[in-house]
Structure formats: C-alpha cells, structure tokens
Amino acid sequence: MDITTQKPAAPPTPGPAAPADKRAARGATRPGDRIFLALSRGSGIFVLVLMAAIAAFLAYRASIAISEDEANFFTTFEWNPSGIPPEFGIAVLAFGTVVSSIIAMVIxxxxxxxxxxxxxxxAPRRLGGLIAYVIDLLAAVPSIVYGLWGALVLVPHMDGLYGWLDDYFGWTGILEWNGGAPRSLFTVGILLALMILPIITNVSREVFRQVPRMHEEAALALGATRWEVIRMSVLPFGRSGVISASMLGLGRALGETMAVAMVLSPSFDISASLLDPGGGTFAQNIASKFNEATEMGRDALIASGLVLFVITLLVNGAARLIIARRKEYSGANA
Amino acid sequence: MSNATLSPQRSSLRGATLPKWFAWAVAAGSVVLGLGISAAAGLGSSIQWALIAAILFVVGSYGISAKVEGRRQAKDRTATSLVWVAFLLAVIPLASLIWETVKRGIKVLDGYFLTHSMGVVADTEPGGGIYHAILGTLEQVGLATLISVPIGVLTAIYLVEYGRGRLAKAVTFFVDVMTGIPSIVAGLFILSLWILILGMGYSGFAGSMALSILMIPVVVRSTEEMLKLVPNELREASLALGVPKWRTILKVVLPTSLGGITTGVMLAIARITGETAPVLLLVWVTNFINSNPFSDPQASLPMYIYLQYANSGGSGAAYDRAWAAALTLIAFIMILNLVARGIARWKAPKTGR
Incomplete structure (x- = not known):
C-alpha cells in the first residue's frame, strides 16, 4: 500500500481554526465527511431496523393466525390451520425441536x-493444523447435502444401532424400537450433532489455543500430566468459551430445516420412544407444510416461525453475552 | 513391579514408565479379545465387538498403567484414549459424507449434465441436467451479494471508524444475534413482507433478499475484523496530511484491508450458496430455464437436490442427479473457500503471529 500518492490529492484546507480542530478530527465538518458518515451510520441503523422489522412483520402475520386459532396455540397436538374451525398448536413441534437439539448437544x-x-x-502440530483446516471446510458443507447423505446413507445404516439399543436399553421405554423405518427424532439428533460439530469444534479450538502458555507451563513444571494440565489450566480457562460455542451450535440445531425435513418422517403426535418415527420440528414443519398451505396455513406457519425466532434469539443473545463478557477472543470466524 | 523399566540404576526422580508400544499392544490385545468374546457368545454385530474391544482397551490400559505408573498417569492415558475416540467418532461419518458424495456424484456429472436443463425430462428417467439450477443459483447469490456487500462494509466502517457509544454497541450486538437467525426465519420474514403484504410473486429476487439477510452479518463481522487490523499509524499519517477522514477511509484503510474483505465476502457467498429454506419459500423451483431473476420461479442448486430427492419415487436416476448436483454444489463452495483462504494468506497484513 503506497500512501504517498495520496499527498497531492488533498491539500490541507486553508483555515481550520484551532477551536474547530476537535470537530474536524471527528470528521463531521466537510460535506464529504458528512455524507460518508451519514451513509455508514445509516447502514448501521438499517441493520437495527431490519431486526425490528423481522420481529414486527412476523408478529403481525402471526397475530392474524393466532386470533383465528380455535385451539390453544401452545398446547394443541394438531396442525390443521385450513380446517373449519382452524385448529393448530406447536406442542409437538416444540417437543421435537427440543428433543432433537438435546440429543444433538449431548453427542x-x-x-x-x-x-x-x-x-x-x-495431535502433532502438522496433523492438528490439517484437521483444523478440514473441519473448517466441513463447516461450509450446506445442510441440503447433509440431508441427502442423512436420508440415503445414514438412515439405512441406523438399523443395526437401533436393534442394539433396543436389545440392551429397550426396557427403559424411551429407547424401544418397533422395527419402523429409522427416520425418528433420534436419527435427526445424530445428524444434527454431525452438522453442529464443526462450529463447536472451531470456536472451542480458538479458545483452547488462547490459554496462556504460562499457565500450562506452570502446571507442567509442577509435574502435572497432560490430562492434569488440561483439567487444571485449559478447561477452566476455556469453560465460558465452550459454553458459548455450544450455544451457537444449539442455535443452529434449533433452526436447521432441510436436513431434518429430508430425514424425519413427520407426524403430529408424540411417542414415548425416541426411536419411533414421528414428531416434527419448527423449521421442518414450515418446510414440509408450506407447499400445500393456504393463506391461513402460511400465517400459521409464520406464527410457529416467530416462536422459533424468539427461541434462537434468546439462545444466540445469551451466547453472545457470554462471549462479550470475555473480550480476549471473538466469535467472528464462527 | 519394576520389571517394566529395566534400566540398571533407576533414577529416583522419575517414576516407572511403560514403553511406547504399550498402548498399541493393549489395543491389539483388546481387539483380539473382543473378537474372541463376541465369537464365543455368538454376537454378530460389528458395533458389539468394537464396543467390547474399546471397553477392554480403556479398562486394560487404565489397570496396567495404574499398577505400574500410578493412578495419575493412568488417568492421563484414559483421557488420551477418550480424546482419540472423540476424534475417530467424528471423522468416520464426516469422511463418509465426502466420500459418498464424490463416489455417487461422479456417475452422471459430465459436460451434458452441466449444460442442459431438466426441461422435458421426467423425474424418474435418466438424462437432463442442472444448467437452469446453476444459472438460478448464480443470479440469486449475485443479487444477494450486490445488496449485502455495500450495507455490510459500510456498517463495518461505521463500527470501526466512527462507532462510539450506545448505537454502535447496539449494532454490534444485533449483528452478532443476526448471525444466528435461522435461514427459514429470514425466508418467512420476506414471505410475509414481500409476498403476503406487498402481493409480489415468487422470484429469484425475493430469495436474494432473504439470502442477503443471512449474508449481511457475516460480511459485517469479517470486514470489521479486517478493518481493525489496519494499523492506526496509516490513518494518522493520512489525517496528518490533511486528508479528509472519508478519503482516508476510502483511499487508505479500505485498500489496505481489501484482501481480507474479499476473503470475508467470498466466505459469506459460500455460506449462502447452499441455503435451501429461503429459496423453498420464496423462489420455488422450475424445471425450465428462467434467466430473469425478477419474475417467476427460478431453479437453484439446493432446491434441485431437494426436488430430485423428494420427487424421485425411489428411482436411481433421480438420486444420481441429486448426488451429482450435491457434488457440484460442494465443489463450488470448496473452491470459493480455498480461493478465499488463499487470498487471505497472500494478502495477510504482516502483523506477526
């Protein structure tokens, strides 16, 4: 960057008196500066307006739907917005979203x-760098490809695991398998786990890398084993980072659409066993029902989308607040 | 007990250590034992013997190491093996994802596939291609980039160069939160505003607007990071020469960080290229070539994959096309990623580290 070429382009303005100095330094006096500041501040404000608009328009359409809803929006196990009278509720969707996300997080x-x-x-340094790079790239694989792989490769391979879980843990009731196609919330959870793995790994890795070298060396000097170093200096330092990374991952799992829609065989009831096909998630329901939805149906889907929006907003906001409390690293590359 | 280390005089400062091949020996032993036990008990599943072997390995290495080296070393070994297990558990499915996509996608991916649309090809028959989908994706993503890059870069400039006080803090926070908006919610927002309230039809442009909602925060964040890396001395030198601030930003700050900003924009493009949900809600899909993104449904690669999967009726031809389109999409995204990282490395500001 050669900045000397700039010199003739801008002769100093003739008489910036001393009192004006402070304002000039902040760049709000010359017309060019004023326009540029207005443009960039305007963009910043636009982002805020956009967020407000998303909330407002979703809430507006959702309120139309909910006012027509003859059943309780939060507790009804049914989705029939174009029926007469329209009856729909998000109980099943909330259950499915929460359960699949919990399974994903646990894994x-x-x-x-x-x-x-x-x-x-x-890992040896070279290998570690290579793996980190590959995992970075995997974070970019689109969800539709995960969905295709999940539906055509993962699902046929789940039979063995399902049978095994049923043999040994079937007695618990929640891992009982009745031989149905393994397109259940459990499979969805496994697929979601794979999809959020890269993002959680990336952020955690960044945090672990920033553990002060001195802490680790101090522990080593005291004769700690590698595991003790990790337990005593790395994990405590990285705890909040791992928590916020997990919440970023949770945010993605909650809002994942196509992969879930392709793997799950949805239904509007809740079954006790996680291995039974059925259930649904907010995003999956929107994608699957949108095609044949009437005007009322679309508003109802928007209402469920609003709930999803609020949930992800809370989760992400919490994650960001945890990150913001510690300024040592940023989630920018997340 | 000291038979593990047979040095003539044992240093009193070091405890007994097991030899390097110990872990491999225990691993081999537990695999053999695991296979033996499951053969004896008549267990067929490969998960079962692998699990038995894994448990034998962890317990065995803990037990032997605890006896010879002490509990602390034993715990260290257990932690090491668990970390390796975590790594292997994740690598197997992720490698399978890439492998299957390449293996199944390469079958029908050729020049014909890339240059023809699905026009009059029935979903269950072989033939056809993804030309219309590539065209649609490029147009939609291009429009989204045109919308979000100016807004994103200007917002980042505001945050780094001007932003002080409450407004900047609010913008920073909401940009962060915006990063996490599910794509389907962005789609629903444009749906309610553009299609339900303003009464417009499906079009590529509607999809672009939703995609730009997803893209803006990514562009803002990466540009912000890059602008922060520009040394203050450059700004001060320029300002000291009497250059107005806006020209300083345009002619000094932005060119210095251009490489990084380009990288960020390309990564953002890579991220939105694979988005399906907003496209499903706003652009819909067609089997024919529609080169006008401002009216009528348009095809796109992600929707094409979904459609081939959903409408296949179990036909192999449709699945083949879906895999081939997936391979094209991944290849496109990976190339964008690699080029972006290449630019980042090549243009990286020399600030140490």
Whole structure:
C-alpha cells in the first residue's frame, strides 16, 4: 500500500481554526465527511431496523393466525390451520425441536471438545493444523447435502444401532424400537450433532489455543500430566468459551430445516420412544407444510416461525453475552 | 513391579514408565479379545465387538498403567484414549459424507449434465441436467451479494471508524444475534413482507433478499475484523496530511484491508450458496430455464437436490442427479473457500503471529 500518492490529492484546507480542530478530527465538518458518515451510520441503523422489522412483520402475520386459532396455540397436538374451525398448536413441534437439539448437544459437545483438545494439545502440530483446516471446510458443507447423505446413507445404516439399543436399553421405554423405518427424532439428533460439530469444534479450538502458555507451563513444571494440565489450566480457562460455542451450535440445531425435513418422517403426535418415527420440528414443519398451505396455513406457519425466532434469539443473545463478557477472543470466524 | 523399566540404576526422580508400544499392544490385545468374546457368545454385530474391544482397551490400559505408573498417569492415558475416540467418532461419518458424495456424484456429472436443463425430462428417467439450477443459483447469490456487500462494509466502517457509544454497541450486538437467525426465519420474514403484504410473486429476487439477510452479518463481522487490523499509524499519517477522514477511509484503510474483505465476502457467498429454506419459500423451483431473476420461479442448486430427492419415487436416476448436483454444489463452495483462504494468506497484513 503506497500512501504517498495520496499527498497531492488533498491539500490541507486553508483555515481550520484551532477551536474547530476537535470537530474536524471527528470528521463531521466537510460535506464529504458528512455524507460518508451519514451513509455508514445509516447502514448501521438499517441493520437495527431490519431486526425490528423481522420481529414486527412476523408478529403481525402471526397475530392474524393466532386470533383465528380455535385451539390453544401452545398446547394443541394438531396442525390443521385450513380446517373449519382452524385448529393448530406447536406442542409437538416444540417437543421435537427440543428433543432433537438435546440429543444433538449431548453427542456433539463432548466430541467437539475432544476434537478441539486433540487439535490443540494431542495431535502433532502438522496433523492438528490439517484437521483444523478440514473441519473448517466441513463447516461450509450446506445442510441440503447433509440431508441427502442423512436420508440415503445414514438412515439405512441406523438399523443395526437401533436393534442394539433396543436389545440392551429397550426396557427403559424411551429407547424401544418397533422395527419402523429409522427416520425418528433420534436419527435427526445424530445428524444434527454431525452438522453442529464443526462450529463447536472451531470456536472451542480458538479458545483452547488462547490459554496462556504460562499457565500450562506452570502446571507442567509442577509435574502435572497432560490430562492434569488440561483439567487444571485449559478447561477452566476455556469453560465460558465452550459454553458459548455450544450455544451457537444449539442455535443452529434449533433452526436447521432441510436436513431434518429430508430425514424425519413427520407426524403430529408424540411417542414415548425416541426411536419411533414421528414428531416434527419448527423449521421442518414450515418446510414440509408450506407447499400445500393456504393463506391461513402460511400465517400459521409464520406464527410457529416467530416462536422459533424468539427461541434462537434468546439462545444466540445469551451466547453472545457470554462471549462479550470475555473480550480476549471473538466469535467472528464462527 | 519394576520389571517394566529395566534400566540398571533407576533414577529416583522419575517414576516407572511403560514403553511406547504399550498402548498399541493393549489395543491389539483388546481387539483380539473382543473378537474372541463376541465369537464365543455368538454376537454378530460389528458395533458389539468394537464396543467390547474399546471397553477392554480403556479398562486394560487404565489397570496396567495404574499398577505400574500410578493412578495419575493412568488417568492421563484414559483421557488420551477418550480424546482419540472423540476424534475417530467424528471423522468416520464426516469422511463418509465426502466420500459418498464424490463416489455417487461422479456417475452422471459430465459436460451434458452441466449444460442442459431438466426441461422435458421426467423425474424418474435418466438424462437432463442442472444448467437452469446453476444459472438460478448464480443470479440469486449475485443479487444477494450486490445488496449485502455495500450495507455490510459500510456498517463495518461505521463500527470501526466512527462507532462510539450506545448505537454502535447496539449494532454490534444485533449483528452478532443476526448471525444466528435461522435461514427459514429470514425466508418467512420476506414471505410475509414481500409476498403476503406487498402481493409480489415468487422470484429469484425475493430469495436474494432473504439470502442477503443471512449474508449481511457475516460480511459485517469479517470486514470489521479486517478493518481493525489496519494499523492506526496509516490513518494518522493520512489525517496528518490533511486528508479528509472519508478519503482516508476510502483511499487508505479500505485498500489496505481489501484482501481480507474479499476473503470475508467470498466466505459469506459460500455460506449462502447452499441455503435451501429461503429459496423453498420464496423462489420455488422450475424445471425450465428462467434467466430473469425478477419474475417467476427460478431453479437453484439446493432446491434441485431437494426436488430430485423428494420427487424421485425411489428411482436411481433421480438420486444420481441429486448426488451429482450435491457434488457440484460442494465443489463450488470448496473452491470459493480455498480461493478465499488463499487470498487471505497472500494478502495477510504482516502483523506477526
């Protein structure tokens, strides 16, 4: 960057008196500056307006639907918005969304932390760098491809695991398998876990990498084993980072649409066993029902979308607040 | 007990350690034992013997190591093996994802496939291609980029160069929160505003608007990071010469960080290219070539994959096309990613680290 070429382009303005200095430094006096500031501030304000507009328009259409709804919007196990009278509720969707996300988190968080530790503390440096790079790239694989893989490769391979779970844990009731196609919330949870694994790994890795070298060396000098170093200096330092990484992953799992829609065989009832096909999630329901929805049906779907929006807003906001409390790293590359 | 280390005089400062091949020996032993036990008990599933072997390995190495090296070393070994297990557990399905896509996608992916539309080809028959979908995706993503790059870059400039106080804080926070908006919600917003309230029809442009909602926060965040890397000395040098601030930003700050901003924009493009949900709600899909993104449904690669999967009726031809389109999509995104990272490395500001 050669900035000397700039010199002749802008002769100093003739008489900026001393009192005007402060304002000039903040760049709001010259017309060019004023326009530019207005443009960039305008963009910032536009982002805020956009967020407000998303909430407002969704709420507006949702209120139309909910006022027509003859059943309780939160507790009804049915989705029949174009019926007479229209009856629909989000109980099944809320259940399915929460259950599949919990399964995804239970699987993905420990594994992601393990991989992040593997990359930063166990693998040889070259290998660690390579794995980190590959996992970065995997974060970019679109959800539709995960969906295709899930539906055509993962589902046929789930039979063995289902049978095994049924053999040994069937007595619990929640892991009982009746031989149906393994297109259940459990499979969805596994697929979601795979999809959020890269993002949780990436953020955790960044945090683990920033553990002060001195902490680790101090622990090593005291004769700690590698595991003790991790337990005493790395994990405590990285805890809040891992929590916020998990919540970012949770946000993605909650809003995942196409992969769920392609793998799940949806229905509007809740079954006790996780291995039974059926159930649904907010996003999946919107994608599957949108095609044949009437005007009323679309508003009802928007109402369920509003609930999803609020939930993800809360989860992401909480994650960001945890990150913001510690300024040492940023989630920018997440 | 000291038979593990047979050094003539044992240093009193070091405890007994097991040799390097110990872990491999235990692993081999537990695989053999696992296979033996499951053969004896008549268990057929490969998950079962693998699980038995894994448990034997963890317990065995813990037990032996606890006896020879002490509990702390044993715990360390257990942690190491768990970390390896985590890594392997994740690598297997992710490698399978890439492998299957390449293996099944390469079958019908050729010049004909890339240059023809689905026009009059029935979903269950072989033939046809993805030309219309590539065209649609490029147009929709291009429009979304045109909308979001100016807004995103200007917002980032505001945050870095001007932003102080409450407004900047609010913008930062909401940009962060916006990163997490599910794509389907962005789609629903444009649906309610553009189609339900303003009464417009399906079009590529409607999809672009939803995609730009997803793209803006990514562009803002990456541009912000890049602008922050520009050394203050450059700004001060320019301002000291009497250059107005806006020209300083346009002629000094932005060119310095251009490489990084380009990288960020390309990564953002890669992210939205694969989005399906908003396209499903707003653009819908067609089997014919529609090169006008401002009216009528348009095809796109993600929707094409979904449609081939959903309407296949179990036909192999449709699945083949879906895989081939998936491979094209992944290849496009990966190339964008690699080029973006290449630019980032090549243009990286020399600030150490």
């Amino acid at each position: 993905a968080v420990p594994i992601s932390v393990g991989i992040a530790l593997f990359i930063t503390h166990y």
